[in-house]
Amino acid sequence: MPGTELFGAEERKEIEDVLSTGIMFRYNHDAQRNNIWKAKDFENEVKKINGAKYALAVSNGSAAILAALAASGIGAGDEVICPPFTYIATIEAVLMLGALPVFAEIDETLCLSATGIKNAITTKTKAVCLVHMCGGNANMDEILKVVNEHKLILVEDAGQAFAASYKGTFTGLFGKAGAYSFDFFKIATAGEGGIFVTNDEKTYLLADSYCDHGHDHVGNNRGMENHPIIGFNYRISELHAAVGAAQTRKVPQIKASNLKHKKALQSILSKVEGVSFAKLGDENGDSGTFLNIMLPNTEIAKKVVDEFNKAGVSGFNYWFTNMYHFINQWEHIKNMQTASKLAIQVLGAPQDYKNLHLPKTQEVVGRLISFGIRCTWTEAEVNTLANKIADCIVKANKPVNA
Ligand SMILES: *Cc1c(COP(=O)(O)O)cnc(C)c1O
Secondary structure, three states: OHHHHOOOHHHHHHHHHHHHHOOOOOOOOOOOOOOOOHHHHHHHHHHHHHOOOEEEEEOOHHHHHHHHHHHOOOOOOOEEEEOOEOOOHHHHHHHHOOOEEEEOOEOOOOOEOHHHHHHHOOOOEEEEEEEOHHHOOOOHHHHHHHHHHOOOEEEEEOOOOOOOEEOOEEOOOOOOEEEEEOOOOOOOOOOOOEEEEEOOHHHHHHHHHHOEOOOOOOOOOOOOOOOOOOOOEOOOOHHHHHHHHHHHHOHHHHHHHHHHHHHHHHHHHOOOOOOEEOOOOOHHHOOOOEEEEEOOOHHHHHHHHHHHHHHOOOOEEOHHHHOOOEHHHOHHHHOOOOOOOOHHHHHOOOOOHHHOOOHHHHHHHHHEEEEEOOOOOOHHHHHHHHHHHHHHHHHHHOOOOO
């Protein structure tokens, strides 16, 4: 959780600004707010980093992905190709809109592959919701080729890949709209917060209204304007946006130290037999938030996890069995357990979610162990960790009776 490691005076100062006026609402109150607009500041800081034409700060990353899908025109009955390895919010957003998730294969980039997408396309496919997992980036050239060939809408959930890029373009900006999360576990945090991004004015205006009950925010009296669409409330508070703005300013520094630590860890671990790393669509566009170790197979990866636990190594995720980021843990989706009826329960699911055939994804996630990189690690801490990891992998690779 790099951003949270650096919470300090800068964040407190931004919060103090808001407390000094008491205006915690992002709209109106022009006379009392003393020209303090933290949601706008947060949006501008994000735009400074990724060069997006439009950014909208919202209550969380899940709302940002929901808004990205909705503003891109995705709704009831539309098939949306999704990865089976993502934070559950991606799938929830598709379902909440009445759209139908179609699960496709990922590859060693930990993201949907072009082949995976191609094989999942049907006559009802409307969009691809691409997720840039574990701080990295997908193989965009190949993916864009398939998306364009089939005239699909591309929406990017870059929830955990803010500040990652591919050949000079930042994640979130390849398709119609994108989303970042600034929850407590991401490269930068607002406490709770998300950012919707797009380069398209119409898509931005739709999201802007969608996230605030349909208000079009034209003029300076929110509440007295027009309501072009039906929306809901996904607003961010000025207090959260204040923290988000301060944290986003620290992202270049966080990313630099993440990448330095990741390089050091990889240079030690690459010498260990059986170790490789997740691929990147573009090696130069990593945000460095995770060290993604690939073992030769699931069996060895599970043994390595056992060795980590015995040796007291912490800070890793074995997504295959432990985490809420993989379809093997989504029993409630397979059984369609809902609080109230969703469109998919009326329309019918496009796939039998209980019997999906995703061998490549099972293989990749089974082999993957990820360590969250801490930007405040010292060089000595990085070396100690690398050597501990290496020892455990060597032990796990030894034949049982040797
Ligand atoms: C964290 C995350 C989200 C959800 O973000 P919240 O801010 O926690 O709502 C969505 N998608 C991905 C890929 C994430 O990692």
